[in-house]
Structures are given as C-alpha cells and as structure tokens.
Amino acid sequence: MTIYVVVVVTVVFTIYSAIVPILQTPDESPHIRYIEFILQNHRLPGKEEYSDGRVLNQSSFLIQLNQLQQSLKIARNPNFHFPFDSIKTPPTQDIHLSYIFNHPPAYYLYAMLFFGFGWLISNGFALIGIKLANYFLLLVSLYYSYQVGKLFSDKKDTLFPYVLGLLVTSWPMYLFLSTGANNDLLVVSASCGLSFYLIRAEKRASIKVKDFLMICIFLSIGILTKAQFFVFVPVVFWVILKYFKTLEVGKNYKKLILSCVPLFFPLYFYISQIILYGRILPTPRDVSYDKAQAAVSCHGYSLFHYVKVWFFPRIPMIAQSFIGNFGWLDTKASKETILIVSFVVLLGLGGFLIGFLTKKKFRSEFKPFVRVVVPIALLLESFYSFLFFREYLQRCYVFFPTQGRYYFLLLLPLSFAVLVGLRKLLTPLGEKYAYIIIITLICLLNFYSIAILIQRYYL
Amino acid sequence: MIKKTLITVVCILVAISPLIGIFIKREYDIEQFFVPNSFNYDVTPFAELNKNHYLVQSFKARADSLTGVDLVLSQSQSPVVYELIDPETKEIIRSGEITMKGEVRVTRIRFSPISLSRDRKFELFLQGQTAEGPHLAYSNGEKACKQCSLAVDGEIVDGNANLTPVYKADSLIGFTKILFQRLKSNLKVYAK
Numbered sequence: 001m002t003i004y005v006v007v008v009v010t011v012v013f014t015i016y017s018a019i020v021p022i023l024q025t026p027d028e029s030p031h032i033r034y035i036e037f038i039l040q041n042h043r044l045p046g047k048e049e050y051s052d053g054r055v056l057n058q059s060s061f062l063i064q065l066n067q068l069q070q071s072l073k074i075a076r077n078p079n080f081h082f083p084f085d086s087i088k089t090p091p092t093q094d095i096h097l098s099y100i101f102n103h104p105p106a107y108y109l110y111a112m113l114f115f116g117f118g119w120l121i122s123n124g125f126a127l128i129g130i131k132l133a134n135y136f137l138l139l140v141s142l143y144y145s146y147q148v149g150k151l152f153s154d155k156k157d158t159l160f161p162y163v164l165g166l167l168v169t170s171w172p173m174y175l176f177l178s179t180g181a182n183n184d185l186l187v188v189s190a191s192c193g194l195s196f197y198l199i200r201a202e203k204r205a206s207i208k209v210k211d212f213l214m215i216c217i218f219l220s221i222g223i224l225t226k227a228q229f230f231v232f233v234p235v236v237f238w239v240i241l242k243y244f245k246t247l248e249v250g251k252n253y254k255k256l257i258l259s260c261v262p263l264f265f266p267l268y269f270y271i272s273q274i275i276l277y278g279r280i281l282p283t284p285r286d287v288s289y290d291k292a293q294a295a296v297s298c299h300g301y302s303l304f305h306y307v308k309v310w311f312f313p314r315i316p317m318i319a320q321s322f323i324g325n326f327g328w329l330d331t332k333a334s335k336e337t338i339l340i341v342s343f344v345v346l347l348g349l350g351g352f353l354i355g356f357l358t359k360k361k362f363r364s365e366f367k368p369f370v371r372v373v374v375p376i377a378l379l380l381e382s383f384y385s386f387l388f389f390r391e392y393l394q395r396c397y398v399f400f401p402t403q404g405r406y407y408f409l410l411l412l413p414l415s416f417a418v419l420v421g422l423r424k425l426l427t428p429l430g431e432k433y434a435y436i437i438i439i440t441l442i443c444l445l446n447f448y449s450i451a452i453l454i455q456r457y458y459l
Numbered sequence: 460m461i462k463k464t465l466i467t468v469v470c471i472l473v474a475i476s477p478l479i480g481i482f483i484k485r486e487y488d489i490e491q492f493f494v495p496n497s498f499n500y501d502v503t504p505f506a507e508l509n510k511n512h513y514l515v516q517s518f519k520a521r522a523d524s525l526t527g528v529d530l531v532l533s534q535s536q537s538p539v540v541y542e543l544i545d546p547e548t549k550e551i552i553r554s555g556e557i558t559m560k561g562e563v564r565v566t567r568i569r570f571s572p573i574s575l576s577r578d579r580k581f582e583l584f585l586q587g588q589t590a591e592g593p594h595l596a597y598s599n600g601e602k603a604c605k606q607c608s609l610a611v612d613g614e615i616v617d618g619n620a621n622l623t624p625v626y627k628a629d630s631l632i633g634f635t636k637i638l639f640q641r642l643k644s645n646l647k648v649y650a651k
Binding site: 019021022064065069122125436439440444450455 | 466470473474475476477478480481486487488638641642645646648649650651
C-alpha cells in the first residue's frame with residue numbers, strides 16, 4: 001500500500017510539474033534569485049546588497065527564462081492579462097529586494113544543493129533540480145502525515161494513515177506550489193514533522209530523547225524558513241515543560257545538550273540579523289514597496305473602514321486561494337467549486353467538532369491532537385491579525401496575508417480533522433465506502449485543477 | 460465482483476470528468492490580439508451602424524471553425540449584445556447577448572462554429588447599455604469610472620484588453636495533437 005501511495009503522489013506531482021510553466025507560482029522570481037545568489041556567491045545576501053540591491057536585481061538567468069517563456073508564448077491564455085504584441089516586461093523588476101531580506105535562508109540553502117547540481121549540466125536541469133528538491137519535501141510531508149494518521153488508527157482501520165497522507169500531499173494548491181521555488185514548501189514539511197512529534201508526546205504523555213532531538217531539528221528548520229513558524233515556539237515550550245520529567249535529564253543530559261545544537265543555527269542567524277540591521281527580518285525600501293504603499297495608503301480612512309474592507313473580506317479570498325487560485329493568482333476555480341469544497345471541509349470540521357463535544361470516547365482519543373493543534377491555529381491567526389493592525393497603525397499601510405498558502409502550516413491538522421469528521425459522518429455507509437468517497441473527491445478536485453491549468457496555459 | 464468493478468468505474472469517471480469536459484469542448488486558441496485604445500465610437504467610423512455599437516476589434520481568423528472569442532472586459536451590470544460582422548459585406552454573421560458577471564475577467568463569447576473561417580476577416584462589435592455607465596468596483600469600494608458612456612468599459616478605456624479568437628478542432632485526434640504540441644513546447648524550457 002505504501003508503494004501505491006508514493007507512486008500516486010509521484011505521478012500527480014509529475015503531472016503538475018509538467019503542465020505548470022516556469023515562473024508561474026507566486027513570487028517565483030525572487031525565490032529563484034535568492035537560490036541563484038547563494039550559489040554564485042557562496043554566502044547569503046549581506047549588508048552590501050542591503051544598501052544597494054542592484055546585484056540582487058540582476059539575473060541573466062531569470063531574464064533568459066522570461067524571454068524563453070515569452071517567445072514560446074507559454075502564458076498564452078487571455079486570463080493572463082498581458083499584451084503579447086508589445087513584450088517589454090523587464091523580468092528583474094519582479095525581484096523585490098525587500099522580499100529576499102524578509103525571508104530566512106533555510107529553504108534557499110536546501111534548494112541550492114539541487115539547483116547547483118542541475119546548474120552544472122544546464123539551466124533547464126537547474127530548474128528540474130528545484131522540482132526534485134520540492135518532491136523530496138513532499139515525501140517528507142507524506143511520511144509525517146502518514147505517521148500522524150498511524151498514531152490514531154487501530155488494527156481494523158489500516159487505511160486511515162494512507163488516506164490522510166494522500167489528502168495532505170494531493171491538495172492541489174500544495175502540489176501547484178511544489179512545481180516552483182517557494183519557501184512555504186519547507187514550512188509545510190517542517191510543520192508536518194514537528195506536529196507529529198508534538199502530538200506523539202501528548203499521546204504518550206512523555207517525550208523520548210530521540211523525539212526531543214527531532215523537535216529541535218524541525219523547530220530550527222521551520223523558524224529558519226519563514227517567520228510565521230515562530231507560532232510553534234510557545235507550543236513546543238509548553239509540551240516540553242509539561243513532560244520535562246520524562247526526559248530524565250540527570251541520566252540523559254549529554255544527549256539533551258547535543259539535541260539542542262540545531263537550535264543554535266536560528267539563534268546565530270537572528271542575532272546576526274539584529275546586529276547587522278537592527279531587526280530580525282529587515283525590510284529595505286525599494287521601488288515596488290513604495291508603489292504598493294502609495295496604492296493602498298490610508299486616504300484618511302478610519303480603522304473601522306479598513307477592518308470592514310480588508311479584514312473580514314479576506315476570508316473568502318483565503319478560502320479561494322487555499323482551494324484553487326492557480327497561476328499568479330489569476331486562474332481561479334469556479335465559485336461553485338469553491339463553495340462545494342468549502343462545504344465538504346466545513347462538514348468534516350463540523351463532524352469532528354460534534355464528535356469532540358458530544359462523545360467522551362472520541363474526546364479522549366483526539367485530545368492530544370486538539371491540545372497541540374488548536375493553540376497553533378489560534379497563534380497563527382493572532383500573528384496575522386497583529387501584522388494587519390501593526391501595519392495600519394505604524395505605516396497607515398495595509399499589508400495583510402490574504403493567500404491560502406500562508407495557512408498551509410495547518411494543512412496537516414486541517415486535513416486530519418476533516419478526514420476524521422467525514423469518516424464519522426460517512427460511517428453508516430461502511431468505513432471502506434467512506435474512504436472510497438473521500439479518495440474520489442480528492443481525485444476529482446485534482447483533475448478539475450489540472451483541467452483549469454490546462455485551459456489556462458494551453459488552450 | 461460486478462458491484463466492485465461498477466463502483467471503481469463510476470469513481471474513475473467522476474474523478475476524471477473535468478478532463479473529459481475539456482476533450483468534449485475541443486476548443487483552443489491560436490493567438491491573442493491586444494485591443495488598443497479604440498473602444499470608443501469617436502475614433503471608429505460607424506456610418507452604417509447603430510451608434511450604440513462599439514467596435515472592439517477587427518481580426519483575421521487563422522484557423523477553420525471559428526467558434527468564439529475570449530475578451531478581457533470589466534464588469535457590467537447589464538447584458539451586452541455582440542455582433543460578428545463581415546467587414547466587406549457588412550453582413551452579420553453571428554450575434555447574441557452576453558451577460559458579464561461581477562468581476563474583471565474573461566468574457567467568453569461562443570457561437571456555432573463558422574466553417575472555412577481561415578483567412579477570413581471579421582469585426583467584433585458590442586452594443587452597450589448607455590444608461591448609467593460602468594460600475595467597476597475596486598476592493599476599497601470606490602467606483603473607478605464615474606462618467607463613462609458605455610456599460611462595457613473599464614480596462615478597455617485604458618487600452619488594456621486582450622481578444623482571443625477561439626477555434627474548434629475538427630476531431631478529437633486533432634485536438635489531442637494540438638494539446639500535446641503545446642505541452643511539448645512548455646517542456647522545451649527544461650532542455651535549454
């Protein structure tokens with residue numbers, strides 16, 4: 001069965017990789033430039049590039065890619081609002097200096113290894129290298145999703161971990177994102193790994209030294225990848241403090257100290273950032289930033305107006321781009337599709353919630369999961385809300401994450417809750433049929449996404 | 460056994476139904492035309508046409524079986540009449556009504572395929588409802604265009620729209636060939 005699931009995920013990933021053209025995933029240009037810069041200079045962008053971003057904005061590789069894409073008329077669909085008769089897009093304009101300095105380097109260092117090997121052969125292989133790097137991350141997510149499923153499945157229900165793994169790794173927007181360079185992919189894999197070890201600790205009511213090491217590794221990778229991963233920090237501290245005694249410090253202190261070594265990397269990185277730039281993630285001002293600020297500046301609107309116009313309307317925007325808004329957010333799944341998928345997701349969540357609130361056995365079974373996941377979800381949403389209000393108050397500028405991928409950190413917990421809820425609701429049909437229906441729905445959503453991508457780029 | 464096979468077949472068919480849909484339609488485009496800043500009857504002669512008709516674009520079909528056009532327009536709150544005209548004879552070849560939905564996106568105009576359309580010239584006209592003008596609502600709630608003369612408007616006034624003629628493949632094999640040729644051209648990027 002494991003092999004079947006890996007084959008299915010590999011095939012679906014290959015299909016997405018083949019049909020999504022280059023530079024079509026969100027912010028792919030700056031991501032690639034970041035990787036390319038590290039490869040060329042054997043270091044991270046530093047003070048020099050911070051004060052003069054021209055080096056970061058010069059990439060003959062990206063210019064070539066853009067020209068090639070345009071000459072082949074790949075992004076040909078009219079949804080792509082672009083006049084082919086007057087091609088004058090300077091691709092380097094897409095590379096925002098602030099973007100590169102705003103992201104910690106873990107993903108870029110990792111992807112650089114694959115990109116670099118490919119680079120030795122040709123530019124095309126360098127791009128394939130990025131896809132391969134992403135594929136391995138997908139397998140990590142699959143493995144840990146499976147492991148989380150296994151924690152909660154009994155001998156009778158052996159399918160559950162496989163279906164959970166499939167649901168997480170076959171989520172169309174996740175697969176779409178995996179076709180290009182994007183640090184969210186490492187965030188997803190690290191969050192799957194970390195969630196597993198935290199949930200396992202909760203379930204066992206103890207932490208083993210090996211698990212402690214893995215928690216430190218995944219936490220370090222996560223916070224060295226994207227800022228929102230910091231939401232895991234309080235939960236990790238809470239779980240470790242809770243089961244600190246079970247670590248048997250007196251007996252294992254050497255191993256425990258060694259396990260903490262990975263944490264020094266992010267610590268070193270962020271301390272260096274503060275010394276160099278005065279902030280953990282500096283934001284150099286560049287042209288695009290100023291333009292964006294001018295476009296959505298306050299114009300004297302009240303905070304109430306901003307909350308009304310930006311804060312709440314983002315919910316359908318997030319739902320749409322979590323379920324299906326491909327290309328550079330220009331190839332949307334139909335409203336009907338979004339509504340149906342949202343309904344199924346809410347149905348699953350509702351089933352989970354009802355079970356948790358009304359059934360004692362259900363509650364005791366899934367308590368370890370809820371104890372880990374709910375604080376993370378609340379902290380994540382609080383973090384985004386904080387960003388919104390901070391930007392409004394400090395700069396009178398709305399910078400607020402409205403893309404579903406910012407919530408991919410919760411992809412595994414969400415899939416888990418939905419799957420358990422749906423299984424519960426569909427159980428009267430028989431457990432096996434419940435899974436058949438769920439797998440058919442996953443496949444349907446994927447083929448629908450592939451169909452709209454084909455229409456977008458090729459028809 | 461039969462029940463199991465039947466369930467499997469039904470599930471597979473349901474799952475791949477979106478792809479079947481693409482093959483049933485068999486529609487494809489060859490090129491896009493950039494529509495210049497001409498969506499305004501002041502700059503287009505309309506001697507023989509109703510003044511409410513606005514020329515969007517004249518174009519030459521590059522394949523047989525022209526079956527429609529995709530046009531990037533802004534939203535309109537009223538239905539719009541389209542007419543596809545032969546510029547030489549002024550004959551209305553196809554006409555109909557389209558209703559644009561509430562957001563800036565592609566408007567798909569479809570009609571029965573025009574056989575032997577290759578190298579024929581066409582002109583696409585739209586008839587706007589001139590009552591109130593467009594309501595191109597931005598996300599901040601403001602209306603972008605307050606005094607426009609045409610309900611089909613917005614991007615076009617800025618000369619910023621694309622028109623794409625759409626054709627229908629003669630056969631399923633022909634369509635599959637087109638699709639795979641294009642996929643191949645995408646994959647060429649990795650061979651460079």
